[in-house]
Amino acid sequence: MLKAIRNRWQRWVNRRIPRSDQRAFGQRNIFILPTGAGVVFAILLLIMLITGINYQNSLIYLLTFLLGAIVVAAMHQTHRNLSGLELTLIQAGEGFAGDMIPFRLRAVSPRHDTLALSLSCDDTVLDQQHIPSGQQADLNLAIPSYRRGYLQPDRILVETRFPFGLFKAWSWLRPVTSGIVYPNPLAAPEVFSTVQDGEEQSKSRSIDGNDHADIRPWREGDMSQRVQWKRYARTGEMVIADWEGEQGSPHWLDYEAFAGVDRELRLGYLAHQVIGRSRSNSRFGLNLPGQVIEPDTGAAHTNRCLRALAVFGLEQPREGGPLPYGTRAGESTRSGGRAGTEGVA
Known part of the structure; x- marks a missing residue:
């Protein structure tokens, strides 16, 4: 019974406050109720009124009606404090699973x-924010993430209890824009890429005596089969041979290389490899089923690869069917539980 009432309430609120990255709060979408302190204060006023009536004491009457007038004024002021506020989501953050993902909002009064x-979502609270009249303020609300994918908060609670805490006026912002949650990096076993390109052709070449090979020191993330072990045995120096300099065989990070591994594990391995290649400034490409990112270097390339891993196999949340916190709950329901087994190659 309670669940049915709660669901009807949520549907009514969702119709009244549709998803949007911008919300102006007014008469239609602000709710107000007394707080616990307000209820206790009202009971005390009632007791004072009954006492005044019983003893016919004018001073008690005066104090009761004076405090009652203050309560009414506080109710109007609490509602007015939130009325007219404009809140806009200007940037949804990115991060790894388990991190706090920042959402940047702009408030104008x-x-x-x-x-x-006060702004809050789940257990995260951004409290005691003041917006001067006619000015704007940027507020950063960090929202917890649990799994990779799209992070679309169902509701961001916006509330105030100013001036006396006797009433709470509140509303919600239901953003459309989603944050991106990268897979949690997992140390990857050493595997061989299945991509047939310049790197595969280079394996058939003889490293020793190749005049077109560039020799450079070993860096973290380099594949062990490219180390010149004979030279290492002679000199103790670990070096790598890159054919044709910068135009040589790039490192491919390959989804298909982890045969027989669950999909989420594969993505975690690839995320770890992407971070390793980025730290060593190595040139690499990413091969995913249905998507290939050509070899490159730099922060923008790294971010593009991590985003591709984050949203791989997921649908972007839409109005009426969001995927909360990057989970695949909705998709699993539609597919009849198929998601639990499809990750095995």
Whole structure:
């Protein structure tokens, strides 16, 4: 019974507050109720009123009605404090699974100061924010992530209890833009890429005596089969042979190289490899089923590869069917539990 009531309430709120990255709060979408302190205060006023009636004491009447007027004024001020506020999501952050993903919001209060504003999502609270009249303020709310994928908060609670904490006025922002959660990096076993390109052709060449090979020191992330072990045995110096300099065989990070491994493990291995190649500034490409990212270097290339791993096999959340926190709960339901077995190659 309670679950049915809660579901009907949520559907009503979702119709009243549709998904949008921008929300102006007003009469239609602000809710207000007394807090626990407000309820206790109202009970005390009622007791004072009954006492005044019983003893016909004018001073008790005066104090009761004075405090009652303050309560009414506080209710209007609490509602007014949130009314007119404009909140916009301007940037959804990125990070690894388990991290706090930052969401950057811009608050504007065109008509009056907004005091003691609070934003929250799950257990994360951004408290006591003040927005001066006619100015804007950027607020950063960190939202926890649990799994890779799209991070789309169902609701960001916006509330205020100013001035006396007797009433709580609140509403929600239901953003459309999603954050990106990368797979949790896992130390990858050493495997051989299945990509047939210049690197595969280079394996058939003889390293010793090749006039077209560039010799460079070994860096973290280099594959062991490219180390000149004979030279290492003679000199103790670990070096790598790169054919044709920068135009030589790139390192391919290959999804298909981890045969027989669950999909989420494969993505974790690839994320670890991407980070390793990025730290060593090595040239690498990423081969995923249905998507190939050509070899390159740099922060932008690394970010592109991590994003591809984060959203691999997932649908972007849409209005009416969001995938909360990067999970595949909705997709698993639609596919009849197929997601639990499809990750095995």
